[in-house]
Amino acid sequence: KAGVTQTPRYLIKTRGQQVTLSCSPISGHRSVSWYQQTPGQGLQFLFEYFSETQRNKGNFPGRFSGRQFSNSRSEMNVSTLELGDSALYLCASSSLTPNTGELFFGEGSRLTVL
């Protein structure tokens, strides 16, 4: 079974630009979550989608947005990039059964903002 696939793996942007990151969950998984990982703040929850609906959102500004498609694939977008947005963005998928809890993470998209 293929794991969670994130693209692109690495990207460099400049301040003020926007970026879109993509995530393909494990086949059959309908929940997709996004986390930001930085050396200073660690892993922080961005948002979670289930059946194309955002169920939870973390404490991030409105510049961070996401969506999920009918095939469960998800994208997240960051607009008006700031230097502090440099981070590893991790996508995780979970199975249909609620509250089983296990998150399967992808290898992440490493964003560098110059």
Add this chain to the structure above:
Amino acid sequence: GENVEQHPSTLSVQEGDSAVIKCTYSDSASNYFPWYKQELGKGPQLIIDIRSNVGEKKDQRIAVTLNKTAKHFSLHITETQPEDSAVYFCAVGAGSYQLTFGKGTKLSVIP
């Protein structure tokens, strides 16, 4: 919101020794306590988890203990091996897929 403290931030042990990492949390409604291992250049991988109705869980060399009264839980790795070297994260959940993570422990196993 939930607050998770993880200690120590770095841990060095000799191969074959045991390693213990501890986490405390603040929200008494939390009911799911997973541990993740992250190797360089990879995403976190679940290694063991425990739920609030269980006090201890073992999986070969790895065990997790939970004390809900004191709001803390621990990861125990016995007979450590060089391949156990990685960053370990504890996390806490409360009925959703939104987890709050600790800041991580860098474990180094010295051959």
